[in-house]
Amino acid sequence: MIAISMIIGTIIIFVLMKKLNARFSTPLLFPVVTATILIIILLKSFSISYDTYMIGAKWIDAMLGPAVVSMAYPLYTQRNIIKQNLFSILTSVVVAMLSGLISIIVFAKLLNLSNDYILSLLPKSITTPVAMQISGAIGGFPSLTAVFVIIAGLTGALLGPFIFKICRIEKSVSRGISMGSASHGFGVSKLTEYGERALSMGSVSMTLSAIIGAFICPLFALFFQ
Amino acid sequence: MIEMKKYIRIVLQICILYLFSLLGSFIVQILHIKFPGSIVGLLLLLGCLHLKVIPVQLIKEGAGFLLGLLALFFVPSTVGVMNYPELLSINGVLLISSVIVSTVLTVIITGRICQYLEGRKTREEEVQ
Structure with a gap:
């Protein structure tokens, strides 16, 4: 349950931040930056530890490997x-x-x-x-x-x-x-x-x-x- | 229906990319080298594309999908900075400043050298 809510929460926050960035286009609002800050604030205010967050978020993290491999495509x-x-x-x-x-x-x-x-x-x-x-x-x-x-x-x-x-x-x-x-x-x-x-x-x-x-x-x- | 087929194709293609990533990590593990496995996977895939062992069509959509979401995939890791509150101290500020200065220097040095190399190339072409 925690895992799924962490995954969905991260995705929703990221998508919202991406929309925000599309509206006010400045490097300071890069979705990674704003999403990270917002998630940290949320975790801190509900006293959720990083380890607990990663129970779910590690599934998003797992996509990094194949994403790096994908960079072969534009290079090719x-x-x-x-x-x-x-x-x-x-x-x-x-x-x-x-x-x-x-x-x-x-x-x-x-x-x-x-x-x-x-x-x-x-x-x-x-x-x-x-x-x-x-x-x-x-x-x-x-x-x-x-x-x-x-x-x-x-x-x-x-x-x-x-x-x-x-x-x-x-x-x-x-x-x-x-x-x-x-x-x-x-x-x-x-x-x-x-x-x-x-x-x-x-x-x-x-x-x-x-x-x-x-x-x-x-x-x-x-x-x- | 067509949409559905497209999504299934993307998922299957991601599986292929995932296999390359696993293979890369596996190779790094058995060779005991300090090297990121995913880069081995990237080089393997590049080799396979180059030698036409794997047609581009087989990974194109999956790769495009993953690269489009690249920034999302590293959010979990950047959140990990919450375990390093020392970054907000004076030392942290100095550390961050040195990253900024180092990056500025890198852009200047690289830009100037690259411009010099490009200038030389065009002059050579003019001579010819």
Whole structure:
């Protein structure tokens, strides 16, 4: 009974938040963000623990694996775009992964963070479902990673347009790739304003970044285990 | 009736995708490697699509359905942040700020390098 109400409750709240987002389109109202906050408030006010919530919600969580596998489909259909720009996409995605990893490790060391926090931070530029799986595999806390990933996403979606202007990043390909590989889905959703090409480059580099990150993050993780 | 058939097809296709995900996790488990199983599943599916072992039609609708709901699937995990109230402390704010700064740096560095690579490519094309 609890399980079913948690599943249905999560879905209803998510759908409502999606409608809210459609009405006032701003990155701050991303349905994941608003739904998460609302669910936490509800659980806290009825003193329901996270473990109790997960009795039901784990069934929604179980769909993450097949959803990640599904990303093979857009990657396959966009294989021609990838082939045409193979060198610049791959180089940029690797550069993005390395600059994200190195900069966050430097900050984490300055803040004197413990290793489990650092491990949770490493996959932050990768799309949430994959980032959480990487985090779990290397010994981080997947829920914390999900929050860092969302913050990285919001940063790109909110600040991206200013960064493009100030740093004169004007080509649609560069905009797409930098957004997709630094701010995953949130950043990519902002790319609709810059046209079809930026958008498809963004989603391609988001997926490639997830695959490349799955190989690189565990290597960096070796230093903190 | 047509609607009904479509939904059954989507469910069956999701089962296929689920099998790939399970297979990926299984491979990671028996090899004892620190690697996300779902990415192994993704690479396997990509290989099968590429080699035409699996036609795109067999997973197209299921994949589209799951990807459309992707954000819903990670809500349960993000709710897990309620177990980490320390994020609201000063240290938490510093931590979050470093994620923001790191992301801004990443966008700038990647954008500039990519623009440089693209510029070089167009110049090469002009020369040719």
